[in-house]
Amino acid sequence: MLVDLPGGWSPLLGRLAWSQIPYANPILAPLFVAVVIGAIIILGLITYYGKWTYLWKEWLTTVDHKKLGVMYIIIGLVMLFRGFIDGLMIRTQQVWAVGPHSSGVFGSLHGYLTPFHFGQVYSAHGLIMILLAATPLLVGFMNIIVPIQVGARDMAYPYLNALGLWITAAAAALIMISLFVGDFAHNGWFEYAPIFEMQYSPGVGVDYWMWTLQLLALGTTLGGINILATIIKMRAPGMTWGKLPIFVWASLASNVIALTSFPALQVALALVAADRYLGAHFFTAGMGGNLMLYTNLFWIWGHPEVYFVILPAFGMMSEIFPTFSEKPLFGYMTMVLASMAIAGVSWLVWLHHFFTMGAGPYVNTAFSVATMLVGIPTGVKVFNWAFTMYRGRLTFNAAMLWAIGALFLLLVGGLTGMMLAIPAINYMVHNSVFVVAHFHSMLLVIVYAVFGSVLYWFPKVFGFKLDEFWAKTMFWLFSAGTVLVFVPMYMLGFMGMTRRLEYVFNTAWQPYLDVMELGIVVYTLSVLAFIVLLYVSVRDHAKNRVGADAWGTSRSLEWLTHSPVPFYNFAVLPHVNERDELAWRREHGIDHVRPEHYDDIHMPNNTGVAIIIGALTFVLGFALTWRIWWLCIVALLAIIVLMIIRSFRGDPGYIITGAELQRMEEEAYRREAQIADSHHIHPVSGGVVGNAMAYQRNDSSK
Amino acid sequence: MSSHASTVDPKKAELWDTHHHSHDVISTRTLGYFLYLLSDGMLFATLFAAYGVLSYQHSYFGGPTPAEFVKPWYTFAQTIALFLSVLAYGFGMNALKHKNKSGLINGMLAAFVLGVVFLVLDIHDMSHLYSMGITLASSGGMSAFMVLTQVHATHIFFGLIWILVMIAQVMTKGFTEETVGRLLTLRMFWHLQAVIWVFVYIFVYLWGYIS
Numbered sequence: 001m002l003v004d005l006p007g008g009w010s011p012l013l014g015r016l017a018w019s020q021i022p023y024a025n026p027i028l029a030p031l032f033v034a035v036v037i038g039a040i041i042i043l044g045l046i047t048y049y050g051k052w053t054y055l056w057k058e059w060l061t062t063v064d065h066k067k068l069g070v071m072y073i074i075i076g077l078v079m080l081f082r083g084f085i086d087g088l089m090i091r092t093q094q095v096w097a098v099g100p101h102s103s104g105v106f107g108s109l110h111g112y113l114t115p116f117h118f119g120q121v122y123s124a125h126g127l128i129m130i131l132l133a134a135t136p137l138l139v140g141f142m143n144i145i146v147p148i149q150v151g152a153r154d155m156a157y158p159y160l161n162a163l164g165l166w167i168t169a170a171a172a173a174l175i176m177i178s179l180f181v182g183d184f185a186h187n188g189w190f191e192y193a194p195i196f197e198m199q200y201s202p203g204v205g206v207d208y209w210m211w212t213l214q215l216l217a218l219g220t221t222l223g224g225i226n227i228l229a230t231i232i233k234m235r236a237p238g239m240t241w242g243k244l245p246i247f248v249w250a251s252l253a254s255n256v257i258a259l260t261s262f263p264a265l266q267v268a269l270a271l272v273a274a275d276r277y278l279g280a281h282f283f284t285a286g287m288g289g290n291l292m293l294y295t296n297l298f299w300i301w302g303h304p305e306v307y308f309v310i311l312p313a314f315g316m317m318s319e320i321f322p323t324f325s326e327k328p329l330f331g332y333m334t335m336v337l338a339s340m341a342i343a344g345v346s347w348l349v350w351l352h353h354f355f356t357m358g359a360g361p362y363v364n365t366a367f368s369v370a371t372m373l374v375g376i377p378t379g380v381k382v383f384n385w386a387f388t389m390y391r392g393r394l395t396f397n398a399a400m401l402w403a404i405g406a407l408f409l410l411l412v413g414g415l416t417g418m419m420l421a422i423p424a425i426n427y428m429v430h431n432s433v434f435v436v437a438h439f440h441s442m443l444l445v446i447v448y449a450v451f452g453s454v455l456y457w458f459p460k461v462f463g464f465k466l467d468e469f470w471a472k473t474m475f476w477l478f479s480a481g482t483v484l485v486f487v488p489m490y491m492l493g494f495m496g497m498t499r500r501l502e503y504v505f506n507t508a509w510q511p512y513l514d515v516m517e518l519g520i521v522v523y524t525l526s527v528l529a530f531i532v533l534l535y536v537s538v539r540d541h542a543k544n545r546v547g548a549d550a551w552g553t554s555r556s557l558e559w560l561t562h563s564p565v566p567f568y569n570f571a572v573l574p575h576v577n578e579r580d581e582l583a584w585r586r587e588h589g590i591d592h593v594r595p596e597h598y599d600d601i602h603m604p605n606n607t608g609v610a611i612i613i614g615a616l617t618f619v620l621g622f623a624l625t626w627r628i629w630w631l632c633i634v635a636l637l638a639i640i641v642l643m644i645i646r647s648f649r650g651d652p653g654y655i656i657t658g659a660e661l662q663r664m665e666e667e668a669y670r671r672e673a674q675i676a677d678s679h680h681i682h683p684v685s686g687g688v689v690g691n692a693m694a695y696q697r698n699d700s701s702k
Numbered sequence: 703m704s705s706h707a708s709t710v711d712p713k714k715a716e717l718w719d720t721h722h723h724s725h726d727v728i729s730t731r732t733l734g735y736f737l738y739l740l741s742d743g744m745l746f747a748t749l750f751a752a753y754g755v756l757s758y759q760h761s762y763f764g765g766p767t768p769a770e771f772v773k774p775w776y777t778f779a780q781t782i783a784l785f786l787s788v789l790a791y792g793f794g795m796n797a798l799k800h801k802n803k804s805g806l807i808n809g810m811l812a813a814f815v816l817g818v819v820f821l822v823l824d825i826h827d828m829s830h831l832y833s834m835g836i837t838l839a840s841s842g843g844m845s846a847f848m849v850l851t852q853v854h855a856t857h858i859f860f861g862l863i864w865i866l867v868m869i870a871q872v873m874t875k876g877f878t879e880e881t882v883g884r885l886l887t888l889r890m891f892w893h894l895q896a897v898i899w900v901f902v903y904i905f906v907y908l909w910g911y912i913s
Contacts, residue, residue: 156730221741229734237719259737263744271752271849280838280845281763282752288763288842293755297748573719577710588712595718644867650880 003279005627006202014628015204020182026106027117032180061606063158064567065143066461068165072140073454075172080133080447082176084527086125088520091485093118095517099507110503118502119186120205124175126189127209130309131216132172134443137450138312139168139223142251144461146227148558149245151236151576153569156229158604159651160222166614167219171212174621178208182625185209188500190302191272193283193294198276204625206276211621214269217262218617224258227251236557238576245556246335250315253339254308257346261304268297277627292357299350307346310442311339313449314381317403320452321385323554324400325392328580331384338377338384345374355426364423371421378414382407395553398471402452405479406445413441416490434493437486444482451475459550463564464541470533477526484519488512547672549591555580560591562668568656571598571665598658598665605653609646613639728883735887739894742857746898749853750905753846757910761843766836768847768910777907780823781899784858787816788896795889801877806885807869813892814865817858824855847906854902857895864888 009015022028046052059067096102097111104110113121147155155161178184185205187195196206231252235244244252272294274280281287283294322329329335348370351357355364385407394400416438419425429435451474459465492512497504504513537544549559560582561570572595578584585591616635623631759767794809828848831837838848868888871881 157734160734221738225734225737225741228737229730233730233733237721238716259741260744263741264748267745267748267752271845274838274845274849278838280849281840281842282756282845282849284842286763288756288761288765289845290755290761290842293752297752300748575716575719577712577715577717584710584712585717590712590715590717593717640863647867647884648871648874 003198003277005198009627011630012628014623014626014631016181016626016628020204021180022183025117027112028179035180056608057606060611061162061608063154063162063604063606063610065147065155065158065161066565066567068161069140069142069144070461071165072136072143072168075169076133076135076137076140076450079128079136079172081527083125083128083133084523086121086128088524089113089121090118090125091513091517091520093121093502094504095510095513097502098504098510098513113502115502116183116186119188119500120184122500123185123187123189123205123209124178127212128175129443130189130305131213132168132175134309134446134450135216135220136168136172138254138309138446139164139220141316141450141453141457142227142254142312143223145457145558146248146251147230147234148460148561148565148569149248149556150231150234151239151557151570151574152230152234153573153601154604155226156233157226159607159610159646161226162607162610163613164219164222164226166611167215167222167617170614170618170621171215171219173618174208174215174625175212177622178205178212182208190298191294193291194285194289196272196276197284206272207625210269210272210276211624214266214273215617215621217266217269220258221262221266224255224262227255228259236570236573236576242333243576243579243581246318246329246332247312247315247556249336250311250318250339253343254311254315257304257308257311257343261301261308261347264297265301265305268294268301271297292354295354295357296350299353300347302353303350304346306439306442307342309446311342313406313446314339316449316453316456317385317406318381319554319556320399320403320449320456321388322580323456323551324395324397324403325389326395326553327388327392328555328583329384330387330390331380332579334380335384338380341377342374345370345377349374352421352426355423356430368421368423372418375414375418378410382410382414397455398466398468398475399452399455401472401475402448402455405475406448406452409441409448409482410445413438413445416441429493431498432493433489433497433499436499437489437493440486440489444486451478456551457558459544459546460558460563460565462541463546464537464544465546465550466537467533467540467544470529470536474526474529474533477522477529481519481523481526484522485516486519488515488519545675547675549582549586555583557581560585562672566664566668568601568603568661571595571601571661594665594669598661600658601656601661602653603656605651607646607651609642613642616642727879728886731883732886732890735890739890742894743898746850746854746901749846749850750901753850753906756842756846757913758843761841761846763841763843765841765844766834767843767913768906769913771831771834771836772907772911774907774911776823776827777903780820781903783816783820783823784896784899787813787820788892790816791889791892795885798877798882798885803872803876807872810865810869810872814862814869817862817865821855821858821862824851824858828852847910850906851902854895854898857898861888861892861895864891 005015007015008017023032046055059071062068093111093113097104097108102110104112106112106114108114108117111118143155143161147153175184182204185191185196185201185208187201187206189209191206191209195201231244231248271280271282275282275284275289281289283289283291285291318329318335349367351359351363351367352371355367416434420429420435420438455466455471489512492509495506495509497506497509504510546563548562550563551559557574557576558565560574574581582591585593616639620632620635620639623629623635755761790809790812792809794806794813797803797805797809836844838845865888868881868884871884875881
């Protein structure tokens with residue numbers, strides 16, 4: 001053993017011992033009981049209704065990109081909830097522990113969380129929100145939408161797609177188990193050198209953090225390769241690059257970033273592992289290590305990652321605005337160029353996360369200018385969306401409200417970002433909650449775009465719309481929460497409040513913290529509204545069924561096929577003639593033209609290998625965290641052997657005959673004919689600036 | 703820009719893909735693998751950056767520096783072994799073009815043996831350093847030296863496993879779409895590792911020797 005381990009180690013269990021289970025913790029122990037009871041109830045219900053076979057055959061072994069996407073989104077929403085609870089805990093601690101006279105419970109001098117526990121909470125909050133909520137949500141949407149928008153039957157590599165999902169699920173499981181076995185990192189979600197070194201962080205928290213991130217990076221890289229290859233290779237005939245839907249362009253730009261930047265993170269983490277496991281000196285304070293090397297390597301990934309998550313959100317907004325403005329997207333080509341420009345510039349700005357490193361005026365100026373450059377393509381996008389809405393026929397349904405909310409937040413977050421790009425200001429507010437409020441505004445752009453997309457694409461995936469009333473209720477509650485939490489946070493930042501305070505020393509800040517606590521309560525109400533929304537929508541789903549073109553004004557290929565999308569996506573692949581193919585077909589009254597005959601198609605088989613490898617990566621991550629070496633070797637060997645076996649067997653796939661396809665298609669058309677066409681939308685040209693085609697609503701009841 | 707002029711006559715437009723586009727599995731797979739290799743290249747780029755930052759005099763903290771123990775002729779033998787391995791693989795792929803199964807397997811076997819020679823030389827070198835008390839725990843500079851060279855060696859190790867798997871697959875299955883696609887991707891992988899070795903040899907061994 002190259003590294004001296006504090007505490008015990010046994011060959012069988014590594015560092016794992018009973019003392020690592022926090023059964024005496026007044027917060028975690030009841031939570032653990034609740035989780036166990038909840039899990040027993042869920043497993044019991046699945047057994048009671050006899051759904052295990054269904055679950056295994058239809059979901060756990062599936063290679064269908066839509067089902068994998070739905071599972072990505074479920075992981076994302078569950079982790080969003082976990083991250084939200086962490087946020088609630090942070091806010092409650094800060095409103096409680098103000099000033100020397102504030103009370104303390106549960107062994108804490110002030111508030112209810114000890115500093116060590118509070119550190120774990122904010123570290124987990126950051127990591128979860130960015131990498132386990134935002135990333136799976138966006139990857140899930142790209143998974144579902146990109147293949148249908150480019151007119152493909154599946155991703156380029158369906159099996160690899162399943163593998164990516166289950167590795168991501170393994171990472172989520174790893175960070176969740178850190179709640180109840182051992183502890184999580186307490187030094188912030190991006191960590192610092194040298195505090196993550198063994199002598200300063202002797203527990204397993206940093207190891208949990210490291211392997212969770214490593215697994216996520218692996219899963220995301222695999223997903224990125226898949227989406228890029230799908231876009232390059234699987235486009236329907238006639239879909240030239242100039243006719244690519246804008247969300248696909250955004251996904252392309254985003255995954256170029258993912259593919260190139262995640263290896264930098266993997267190396268940074270591997271070097272941390274070398275320090276902690278092998279006794280290397282990459283980031284140690286002595287022995288020739290370099291502390292800032294870690295910070296640079298991390299943010300060389302970290303800043304491109306920010307654009308990796310925001311670009312798909314921009315793509316989602318670019319789909320929602322034209323549909324509900326009943327106009328084509330303004331400035332398609334500039335939008336494409338802006339996405340690519342953002343992807344390029346994302347590599348030149350990492351140092352603005354630590355201007356205070358003191359690299360000197362020339363370096364700081366270069367990165368300051370590069371950071372401001374990002375504002376140009378982003379500004380182009382903002383104006384394009386504004387001009388898309390300008391003189392359009394706007395429908396203010398819930399999806400549109402979320403998109404507009406995202407636009408407002410982008411302005412707030414973007415302009416404060418421009419302020420922070422100036423080193424002179426940055427030195428003043430560095431590591432203050434002003435910065436925290438800024439990047440929360442930006443990440444909330446993603447949350448808004450994601451909820452807009454949930455409403456927008458839900459009918460495509462499940463065949464019925466979500467309830468408008470509760471969706472709007474949720475939107476307004478969420479927005480009120482956003483204002484109440486983050487406006488005071490910006491103000492506190494200017495007053496000099498630094499981030500990550502488990503004890504707030506200045507009692508003058510109490511009123512602001514009270515408002516923020518009120519905000520997080522309103523956020524909680526919006527979470528409840530979301531649960532009601534799901535319940536009400538599923539209860540009334542028979543009333544809200546939709547046909548292929550759920551909104552009646554949407555423009556791209558995914559709305560050409562049935563809702564819910566059949567597992568083969570398109571019985572006959574469409575031939576693309578125009579940029580907004582569906583809008584063009586509707587305009588000329590040919591959107592209901594069916595294919596004349598159906599040919600045999602080839603589909604991939606389901607496989608259980610992906611989920612087993614995913615489970616093994618979880619075992620590997622857990623064994624590495626606890627240094628159970630024999631288990632590491634077993635898990636790694638099992639993964640390699642499984643991959644080799646899978647490669648020998650291959651997947652011949654199966655054939656759906658044309659006759660069978662025709663039968664399924666006719667059944668789908670019959671089902672669609674039963675849905676009352678509530679839109680009655682017919683194309684009428686003119687009336688919109690630029691002679692764009694708009695759609696008149698002809699209410700036949702009048 | 704807001705209006706997109708229609709150029710296709712909707713009455714005559716082709717709406718469905720009536721032609722049979724045979725899906726080119728090999729080209730899709732090699733493209734995906736090429737994309738993966740880009741990320742592998744980024745991985746090495748990051749490691750080289752770390753090596754650059756940690757190869758100052760003070761990075762060695764008064765301990766051994768590469769100038770003290772690097773033998774360029776020894777690593778040049780490794781270079782020759784790896785390049786000959788790539789060449790043998792190339793001959794094997796040439797046999798594939800002529801559907802010559804035994805030629806391909808012979809080429810792959812030669813590539814495997816030469817790869818093993820490379821790896822044995824590397825392991826011998828490392829154990830020699832270890833016997834002199836030089837490990838990755840010696841200093842920050844030595845950490846960067848060891849991790850960069852051994853990450854490359856790990857790639858070679860997994861490439862060798864892959865070559866064995868491919869020899870077995872070609873022997874049992876012959877030249878199918880899947881095996882040929884994998885032979886091509888493995889070739890790309892093997893070539894890239896040789897290209898990266900050029901950088902390792904120049905920047906780590908030669909530069910380390912003269913500095």
